[in-house]
Amino acid sequence: MRITEIFYSIQGESSFAGLPCVFVRLTWCNLRCTWCDSEYTFSGGSEMSLDEVIEHVESYGCRLVEITGGEPLVQKKPVCELVTRLCDLGYTVLIETGGSLDTSIVDERAIKIIDVKCPGSGEAEQNYWPNLDRLGPRDEIKFVIGDRIDFDYAVEVIRKFDLDKRIPAPLLSPVWGAVDLKEFAAWILESGIGARLQLQLHKYIWGPEATGV
Numbered sequence: 001m002r003i004t005e006i007f008y009s010i011q012g013e014s015s016f017a018g019l020p021c022v023f024v025r026l027t028w029c030n031l032r033c034t035w036c037d038s039e040y041t042f043s044g045g046s047e048m049s050l051d052e053v054i055e056h057v058e059s060y061g062c063r064l065v066e067i068t069g070g071e072p073l074v075q076k077k078p079v080c081e082l083v084t085r086l087c088d089l090g091y092t093v094l095i096e097t098g099g100s101l102d103t104s105i106v107d108e109r110a111i112k113i114i115d116v117k118c119p120g121s122g123e124a125e126q127n128y129w130p131n132l133d134r135l136g137p138r139d140e141i142k143f144v145i146g147d148r149i150d151f152d153y154a155v156e157v158i159r160k161f162d163l164d165k166r167i168p169a170p171l172l173s174p175v176w177g178a179v180d181l182k183e184f185a186a187w188i189l190e191s192g193i194g195a196r197l198q199l200q201l202h203k204y205i206w207g208p209e210a211t212g213v
């Protein structure tokens with residue numbers, strides 16, 4: 001499979017934020033979000049076998065692994081095999097996906113963190129809605145919010161799919177520097193939805209250039 005990087009860091013963008021985690025970042029993405037901070041995954045990378053990836057993951061001795069990208073599900077067969085192998089080995093496996101591809105092919109033991117793309121991303125037309133009908137109880141949904149239009153869109157989707165009742169808490173993640181955080185917090189409180197304000201922790205630790213983990 002084509003791998004951009006494997007590294008050990010602090011999880012920054014889900015309810016697992018703050019925990020040490022091994023990241024397997026796969027190459028290629030089928031989307032081009034306007035605010036993407038991972039463009040370097042669109043090409044390049046190195047070819048690695050499943051065994052090589054697992055050996056690299058095991059070298060860190062950390063039981064939490066996130067498969068991310070790019071869009072990991074572009075390489076659906078090898079990535080599904082990787083997720084299943086890691087689950088078999090007893091890892092807690094997160095798979096972060098842009099939400100345009102079918103997630104039902106992923107091992108049910110993995111926790112899926114699925115983006116719903118808002119209008120400001122330029123990719124809202126690509127949302128694959130059946131994913132939201134098949135969520136497992138530990139799966140997470142993330143909205144990256146660039147402005148009030150995105151926020152209202154997220155609230156509409158959360159209400160339509162009852163997301164704040166079916167999963168622990170949908171994640172509302174403001175685009176770095178694009179929204180005033182006090183204002184953003186007020187929007188959530190006024191909306192009455194049970195969503196989690198999700199700051200991009202890695203950017204607070206390592207600076208605005210740090211990429212999505």
Ligand code: SF4
Pocket residue numbers: 029030031032033035036037038039041069070071098
């Ligand atoms: S889905 Fe993720 S990696 Fe792909 S363009 Fe959007 S933000 Fe970038």
